[in-house]
Amino acid sequence: MSLVSSAHSRPPSQLFGGWEVGLLILFVLLYLVGAFVNPTFFGSTEAFHAVLRDTSRVAIIAVGMTFVIINKDLDLSVGSTYGLVAVVFARLYAPNFLDLGVVPSLLFCVLLGAVIGLTNGLLVTVLKVPAFIATLTTLLIGRGFVLALTHGQAIYYPGKAHETFFFHLGETNVFGFNNQIAIFIIVAVVGAYVLAYTRWGYETFATGGNEQAALYSGIPTRWVRTRGYLISSLCATLAGLLSAAQDKGVTPLYGVSGELTVIASVIIGGASILGGRGRVAGSCLGAGLVVLIDKVLREGWPITRVVKIGDEEVTVNAVFSLPVGAVPVFLGLLLIIAVLIEPYLIQRQVAARFWAWLRALPAPPAYEIGGIAIEGVQTKGTMASDRALTASGLGKFLARRDALAIILTVLLWLVGLFLRPDYWWNLSNSFAILLNYTEVALITIGLTYVLAVGDIDLSVGAVLALAGSTTAYFLKVVGADPAAAIMMGLLAGVAAGSINAVVTVGFKLPAFVATLGMFYVARGLAAWFVAGQQLTGWPESFNLLGRKIHDILLHFQLSLPPGWVRAVAEVVSVQTLWMLLVAAIAGIALGYTPFGQKVYATGGNLRAAAYAGINTNRVRFIALLFSAFCATMAGIVNVAYFRSFNPVAGQFRELDAIASVIIGGGSIFGGYGTIIGSLAGAAVITLVRALLQLNVQGFTMPQHWINVFIGVILIVAVLIDIWVRQANIFGALRERRARRKLIASESAHA
């Protein structure tokens, strides 16, 4: 065999390619720009060293994330794993806490990282939870633990840290560079080698390219994917430990939105969010680029400002920097744009074609696009039997998809009554619950449509904040009248929804990536507008949007005579009525009009719906827009109710709303969900939150534990949807038992 004879037929490098060269050039250019606008900071070698040092930690996680993304998975939990590991290490090691030795502390942290990775892997592979939902929940649970373990305080242990070798890892070595850089280089080289030249790497590419085909050819795809999560989680653990070694302490903010930085790095590095493509070298260079952008934005640039002191004008040197919380705007945008790079630039070989065009050469042949031999067979929900048709009475009720939500609502309310019989049922508590309910329910209505068409919107909480922030900004800073401010708020929210819809539908990207980008952009913008402050103090006429009916009548100097009408007016507030109106319209549209049928058809089988002449793009577009619109209304009402805007408004609301829809009968895979069910689901979530906040015999649960709890509920709801509603695991078990009984009785007869 002398087929591979000429030197030209050397196989192409799997470690490095044209894209990486481009990234390297971009990195140098960007650094020069940084040095130009801010020479005092970027001009020094120290700064370059700092950039490399901080890149090291991000890039170590990016190496692990590369495996996950090539597997066609996603790991949103790395940021919180990084923080949690640093916090747990501090709790174990710090003299004022457990005061353990460095070796047991390290071992425990590595174990923790492995457990998180395994949990993610099991949830995604064995239990078949979509990756973004599973890891989003681990992210939020991890964050809750960080807050709970630190009580929101920083922990430092510089005194004890002198003793051991471990802490040298975070310091500059005798060669004059930080040890973290050396560790990063080791991790990157090993990672690149494993991915490009070993069986593990090849299995990863096969699994991400076509999981079905990989499985048929004997690759244990579940283990491959779980392994990806383990690698990613252990890399995050390593990075967390390095940060502990460097800072000899921890704050609860460690690793916040770290997942954004890491995922953006990997995607910019040329990996495809659709799986099967990516290189470790690219991811590392991407990490360098993202960290650099982050640094440039955070450090700001020097400007000269003219200040008037009395009659004299004085030029002052100042630094223009972004307000707190604004940096994620740019990183989120970067993520959205970066996701477009792979399908639209790399796969179409735009750079190579352009280069050929410049040299007047024929363009290189295009790759075959979209020619996958075996497409994954649609497997969702095919086992669910129609129990509703044959059952009667209670069975018929239990077969409803929203039965769970209705039963839970009643049960939870009774639990509340049992715990606090003195307080639970009285009017002021019911009113407070109803108000909390209104916000969740309003968002849930929009999200029901999105989940029914088979998409997801992770940005609802952030869009709520953006709309509230915009409205508050126009009321307070610009001094606009309420109507104009409301218009601007609506405009901002709907604009965010349009971007979600355009990226998802127009560019055909998974909705979770587009809305994840928007999650950071909208929240960053919301913080930016109000400069991280709480805004308050504007005309009361605006605040009427969040008042009780009776208060509104009083505002117009009307007073109701005492009686039941007044009693109702004193509890029901205008936003609740508004929510019910929106719910009624949305419910009728979804249940009884052709548009609602189109929504279900699109979510059930996109291709069949398109064959049947349904404009599925339009349906999905409208659903995403409507979801943002509902979140926007909730944001405006939120500002009116509190008479102020707080940048944390709407935090974790995406979690509440997704859980509500799924508890209420929606499916994370699309095609199901009703407004009535979702409203009942929202009631469950509201009651859970109210119960957890309940003061029972002097004990109240802290807020971060509540969020952990809601995260667990979300995962359980998704698991119930997948395994009980769709795979009908109980029915299968019953059948198996019945069959075994039959066999047993037959053998007894024989």
Next chain:
Amino acid sequence: MPDATEVAPIVEMRHIEKSFGAVRALRDVDLILYPGEILGLVGDNSAGKSTLMKILTGAYQRDSGEIMVAGRPVQFKSPHESRDVGIEMIYQDFALCGNMDVGQNIFLGRWPRKNMFVDRRRMYSEADRVLKRLKVDVNSVYQRVESLSGGRQQSVAIARAISFEPRVVILDEPTANLSVMATERLLETMLELKRHGVAQIIISHRLVDIFAVGDRVMVLKRGENVGDRYVKNTNEQEVLEIIVSGTRDSALTAKAARER
């Protein structure tokens, strides 16, 4: 079947050419179909069967050649336009929404409406009527499609096609996903359709099925007609030979083969 010489053809495709870049997928292909006829379209992979059918439904545009439906020249720009003149295609994977019930699937995308709402009563009663006409047994029009077996899903897909009152039905590998029993039922359904005067084209790898219900079989090879036979005058052996070693020059029309 009626004698071909007396009845006007329902579909006539003449001199169809289609290229994808450098690949010539179809070269001067002719196809003729009479009302109530069941035509089997066979050939190896990449013979151009699917391309020819996609050109007929308007999913692809032909490069040259002409198509006549009931004697009138047509130029479809999308499958919706071919549906308007009575050509329906049933896809291999049925293209149904599992989360919706039988009635909703039969009227997918064109649910009858009363004012701005879906007219549910009319939808279910008409769905029931279509299913009865097809003589298929689906327990209930309220049943979700995902809980039906493959054969029943196929029946729903056919019922959906029939509800458009088509003159031509194209079935793409209809038996590929079916059990033996379901295949038997499908073949009965096809004969039932034939009795209603609906012309059918089956794309299939299974010659057995075509010989069970078909009237005529047409063989494509590398984008060319290589033979056309009445089922009565041929056997599986001959058709297989044509598929494997037929050439354009040795091709005979069905009529020529009968008079041979």
